[in-house]
Amino acid sequence: MLPGPTNVPARVMRAMHVPIINHRSDxxxxxxxDCVEKTKKVFMTEGEAVCLSSSGTGAxxxxxxxxxxxxxxxxxxxxGEFSSRLSQMLEWAGASVIKLETQPGENASFETVKExxxxxxxxxxxxxxxxxTSTGTMINYLDKVKDLTSRNDSYYVxxxxxxxxxxxxxxxxxxIDIATTGSQKAFAAPPGISPIVVNERTKKYMIENPPHTMxxxxxxxxxxxxESKHTPFTPALPLLYAYRxxxxxxxxxxxxxxxxxxxxxxxxxxxxLSAIGLTPFAKEDSRSTVxxxxxxxxxxxxxxxxxxxxxxxxxxxxxxxGNLKGKVFRVGCMGEVQRYHVMRTISSIASTLDMMGYDVxxxxxxxxxxxxxxxx
Amino acid sequence: MLPGPTNVPARVMRAMHVPIINHRSDxxxxxxxDCVEKTKKVFMTEGEAVCLSSSGTGAxxxxxxxxxxxxxxxxxxxxGEFSSRLSQMLEWAGASVIKLETQPGENASFETVKExxxxxxxxxxxxxxxxxTSTGTMINYLDKVKDLTSRNDSYYVxxxxxxxxxxxxxxxxxxIDIATTGSQKAFAAPPGISPIVVNERTKKYMIENPPHTMxxxxxxxxxxxxESKHTPFTPALPLLYAYRxxxxxxxxxxxxxxxxxxxxxxxxxxxxLSAIGLTPFAKEDSRSTVxxxxxxxxxxxxxxxxxxxxxxxxxxxxxxxGNLKGKVFRVGCMGEVQRYHVMRTISSIASTLDMMGYDVxxxxxxxxxxxxxxxx
Numbered sequence: 001m002l003p004g005p006t007n008v009p010a011r012v013m014r015a016m017h018v019p020i021i022n023h024r025s026d027x028x029x030x031x032x033x034d035c036v037e038k039t040k041k042v043f044m045t046e047g048e049a050v051c052l053s054s055s056g057t058g059a060x061x062x063x064x065x066x067x068x069x070x071x072x073x074x075x076x077x078x079x080g081e082f083s084s085r086l087s088q089m090l091e092w093a094g095a096s097v098i099k100l101e102t103q104p105g106e107n108a109s110f111e112t113v114k115e116x117x118x119x120x121x122x123x124x125x126x127x128x129x130x131x132x133t134s135t136g137t138m139i140n141y142l143d144k145v146k147d148l149t150s151r152n153d154s155y156y157v158x159x160x161x162x163x164x165x166x167x168x169x170x171x172x173x174x175x176i177d178i179a180t181t182g183s184q185k186a187f188a189a190p191p192g193i194s195p196i197v198v199n200e201r202t203k204k205y206m207i208e209n210p211p212h213t214m215x216x217x218x219x220x221x222x223x224x225x226x227e228s229k230h231t232p233f234t235p236a237l238p239l240l241y242a243y244r245x246x247x248x249x250x251x252x253x254x255x256x257x258x259x260x261x262x263x264x265x266x267x268x269x270x271x272x273l274s275a276i277g278l279t280p281f282a283k284e285d286s287r288s289t290v291x292x293x294x295x296x297x298x299x300x301x302x303x304x305x306x307x308x309x310x311x312x313x314x315x316x317x318x319x320x321x322g323n324l325k326g327k328v329f330r331v332g333c334m335g336e337v338q339r340y341h342v343m344r345t346i347s348s349i350a351s352t353l354d355m356m357g358y359d360v361x362x363x364x365x366x367x368x369x370x371x372x373x374x375x376x
Numbered sequence: 377m378l379p380g381p382t383n384v385p386a387r388v389m390r391a392m393h394v395p396i397i398n399h400r401s402d403x404x405x406x407x408x409x410d411c412v413e414k415t416k417k418v419f420m421t422e423g424e425a426v427c428l429s430s431s432g433t434g435a436x437x438x439x440x441x442x443x444x445x446x447x448x449x450x451x452x453x454x455x456g457e458f459s460s461r462l463s464q465m466l467e468w469a470g471a472s473v474i475k476l477e478t479q480p481g482e483n484a485s486f487e488t489v490k491e492x493x494x495x496x497x498x499x500x501x502x503x504x505x506x507x508x509t510s511t512g513t514m515i516n517y518l519d520k521v522k523d524l525t526s527r528n529d530s531y532y533v534x535x536x537x538x539x540x541x542x543x544x545x546x547x548x549x550x551x552i553d554i555a556t557t558g559s560q561k562a563f564a565a566p567p568g569i570s571p572i573v574v575n576e577r578t579k580k581y582m583i584e585n586p587p588h589t590m591x592x593x594x595x596x597x598x599x600x601x602x603e604s605k606h607t608p609f610t611p612a613l614p615l616l617y618a619y620r621x622x623x624x625x626x627x628x629x630x631x632x633x634x635x636x637x638x639x640x641x642x643x644x645x646x647x648x649l650s651a652i653g654l655t656p657f658a659k660e661d662s663r664s665t666v667x668x669x670x671x672x673x674x675x676x677x678x679x680x681x682x683x684x685x686x687x688x689x690x691x692x693x694x695x696x697x698g699n700l701k702g703k704v705f706r707v708g709c710m711g712e713v714q715r716y717h718v719m720r721t722i723s724s725i726a727s728t729l730d731m732m733g734y735d736v737x738x739x740x741x742x743x744x745x746x747x748x749x750x751x752x
Contacts, residue, residue: 005396005610016392016614020381020566022692053568054430055609058591065589085590092588184610190396192429192568192612212468213441214461215434216591233431234381234560236568236612238392316398 001345002318003133003291004162005184005191006335008242012189015245016238023237029229035240036225038247039195042187042255043164043179045171047199050221051243053236056161056182059194061089062216063127063157063178066206070094072124075116077101077108081134081321086127086159098123104134104324105293107286110141117148125155131163134321136293136330137286138163146175155202161185161194165250166262166290166334177202183239186262186290188335189246192239263289264376265342266333272346272369273331276353276360281328292331293320297358302326305352312355313348339373377721378694379509379667380538381560381567382711384618388565391621392614399613405605411616412601414623415571418563418631419540419555421547423575426597427619429612432537432558435570437465438592439503439533439554442582446470448500451492453477453484457510457697462503462535474499480510480700481669483662486517493524501531507539510697512669512706513662514539522551531578537561537570541626542638542666542710553578559615562638562666564711565622568615639665640752641718642709648722648745649707652729652736657704666710669696671703673734678702681728688731689724715749 021027032051039049052059064086068074074090077083077100090097098116100108117123126149131138142158149156157178160169164179166186171179178198184191196218198206203222210219220232250258266289270280273294281293296302302319306329309315320328331345346369350362397403408427415425428435440462444450450466453459453476466473474492476484493499502525507514518534525532533554536545540555542562547555554574560567572594574582579598586595596608626634642665646656649670657669672678678695682705685691696704707721722745726738 002398005399005613008396013393013614017389020384020560022378022694023381023567024694025692053612054434054591055611057609058430061590089590092590182610184396190612190614191399191610192615213589214437214465214468215430233433234558234567235431236429236566236615237381238389238566238614238618239568239612242614316401318398318400 001331001341002316003330003332004182004334006188006332008188008190009249009336012242012245012249015241018241020237023234024230031240031244032231032235033229035244035247038244038251040197042247042250043169043171043197044173045197045199047172047197048203048222049195049197050218051240052194052196052216053192053239054194055191056180056194057085058216059180059182059196060086060159060161062196062218063159063180064089064093065211065213065216066218067125067155067157067178067202068093068095069209071096073098073120073122074125074127075100075113075120075123076127077113077139079106079108079135079137080104080132082132082159082161083129086129090127105137105282105286107137107139110144113145114148117151121152123152123154125157127157127159129159131160131288131290133162133291135282135324136280136288136291137282138167138288142169143174149175162334163288163290165258168259171197172199183243183246186334187243187246187250189243190239192236193243261376262333262337264373265337266290266292268342268369268372269331269333269345271372272342272365273349275368276346276350276362276365290332290334292333293328294331295328296326297353300356300358302329305329305356308355309348309352313352315345315348339376342369342373377707377717378692379706379708380558380710382564382708384564384566385625385712388618388621388625391617394617396613399610400606407616407620408607408611409605411620411623414620414627416573418623418626419545419547419573420549421573421575423547423573424579424598425571425573426594427616428570428572428592429568429615430570431567432556432570433461434592435556435558435572436462436535436537438572438594439535439556440465440469441587441589441592442594443501443531443533443554443578444469444471445585447472449474449496449498450501450503451476451489451496451499452503453489453515455482455484455511455513456480456508458508458535458537459505462505466503481513481658481662483513483515486520489521490524493527497528499528499530501533503533503535505535507536507664507666509538509667511658511700512656512664512667513658514543514664518545519550525551538710539666541634544635547573548575559619559622562710563619563622563626565619566615568612569619637752638709638713640749641713642666642668644718644745644748645707645709645721647748648718648741649725651744652722652726652738652741666708668707668709669704670707672705673729676732676734678705681705681732684731685724685728689728691721691724715752718745718749
């Protein structure tokens with residue numbers, strides 16, 4: 001139940017177990033083109049997709065270095081570790097960064113974003129971390145940002161590393177220019193492949209203004225793909241096979257079904273864990289459907305709690321990040337998450353708390369979770 | 377017989393097939409520390425090692441962006457695709473690059489390098505591509521460069537992507553400050569992990585002058601490793617397991633034995649393929665022991681030759697790169713290469729040439745190869 005890397009189905013793991021092929025061969029073209037086309041389906045875009053051999057941070061860095069030039073004005077909501085990192089990357093790229101800072105656990109409202117656009121008519125781009133994994137918050141107005149970026153055709157970039165595939169993202173319809181994710185989150189593939197999608201006008205801009213970097217040089221990827229459907233650098237072949245199989249599973253389940261499953265499970269987790277006496281860290285209107293951050297009860301020690309949960313029940317949850325270390329723990333609700341994961345997690349957390357001397361109502365938690373899960 | 381990715385032993389492939397672990401756990405520390413320590417053994421260094429989740433190009437880019445600042449003077453021999461790329465990365469980082477250019481197939485001599493040092497007493501670093509995979513050349517004076525860099529304590533950086541583990545590299549003894557490789561070459565692991573080793577003084581410089589990049593930010597890797605033996609970003613876990621197993625196999629065989637095996641096999645390949653009538657592309661004093669580039673015979677068409685060899689004999693070799701496309705083909709002699717690979721390759725190439733109407737002396741090729749291989 002980690003917020004990534006998540007459990008990987010045996011079918012996806014098995015897909016890695018094929019002989020290493022030549023990455024300059026027809027076998028590779030068949031594999032990579034399939035990865036690209038299926039990635040585009042999950043992102044709901046007709047644009048370009050590049051599957052980078054890196055962690056999600058690599059794809060996010062690619063979204064920065066290929067678009068931002070010295071002096072560009074950028075708006076970004078900042079409320080946790082990953083949005084701070086993205087903001088840092090933007091500054092390194094030379095951007096003048098307008099940070100819409102909120103407390104961890106809260107999101108900048110759409111009105112705040114609108115105000116920033118009102119006050120900065122020369123903005124080049126809006127960047128956001130859709131799901132802030134460090135605090136369990138999620139921006140829920142991605143469909144509305146286009147109204148602001150369309151004013152001056154500024155760029156709209158979504159870091160969706162921990163959430164794409166688990167929540168709804170309509171890249172083309174919502175006017176998103178660049179979006180990224182990582183394979184090890186809601187895609188339920190092993191870590192190491194990070195897709196980035198780029199629409200036509202942004203691709204054109206990148207090709208006309210190529211970045212001074214090599215490994216994340218997207219124009220180079222576009223060129224190789226156009227010429228031969230190859231990648232410029234040797235890709236992580238076994239992981240691409242696994243990634244393709246994970247995409248197959250997503251498309252077989254159906255995107256709508258998958259998103260509904262994620263939402264139902266997280267609703268059950270929030271309700272069930274609240275009923276046993278825990279409180280979510282994030283404000284209600286900002287809560288993520290794929291990462292549930294919970295406040296520790298008074299006196300509950302992080303390491304003891306998570307070790308007990310892991311050793312006695314084999315349920316793994318993550319601790320807090322940075323300042324939140326020891327104050328919250330985080331439950332992933334992504335990828336393969338099913339009814340039994342939810343029930344087992346609530347039951348195991350309740351039992352662990354009970355063993356540590358807390359008075360918790362396990363029954364109430366399981367009852368409400370079952371109700372929420374009834375349509376799954 | 378590709379010059380990477382190379383065949384991966386079943387034992388290494390099987391190592392990937394374990395459940396995905398938490399990269400913030402003791403299980404990960406055990407895995408990653410093992411990878412780091414064994415990497416250091418193969419590079420013969422007491423310095424730091426970082427195992428990046430990227431292709432070799434990523435590690436090479438890390439060697440540039442973490443060391444080179446605007447205006448730094450750098451000397452680099454350039455004679456092919458990969459040294460041109462490295463030179464390009466140095467320029468992007470703002471370096472004033474002194475290129476020692478030679479024809480493809482030839483290396484800048486040590487005297488030329490010495491002269492460049494004589495004429496540039498303020499040089500900050502010497503970079504080189506040890507093995508130029510695109511042309512089958514190898515620099516054979518790595519042990520002597522220290523005499524030049526030690527004059528003003530300039531940095532000595534070796535891109536060993538396609539060769540480390542297959543040829544001798546004494547990082548500490550030879551005064552090398554940074555060295556890199558890729559997992560999919562002489563290590564015989566799947567592609568996707570690229571180690572970089574950095575000695576103490578260079579690490580200190582990097583920490584005091586951190587780069588403005590995220591994914592290849594080595595000070596960040598040093599900090600995470602020092603604090604918790606973690607990596608800053610989610611690593612490609614299955615590939616790390618495979619990489620570790622490949623390191624185990626290298627150390628079980630013994631570095632000396634492994635290098636001897638590579639040298640013996642390449643000697644047999646050069647002799648055998650020459651005896652059947654082919655000529656190596658690289659000048660004799662510059663020839664690589666891990667990538668053998670051969671000139672096509674008059675009228676021999678690249679695609680037809682390689683397709684026939686692949687389809688009838690299941691022997692895969694690579695074509696030429698850039699300007700050399702259609703003019704040379706390249707045989708990898710790295711990783712798992714053994715007696716039978718050499719014999720089968722010579723025999724299959726001779727038979728293919730025969731089928732395509734060329735008069736070749738297969739027997740002569742196999743006879744001399746067998747002689748060369750007798751001590752293996």
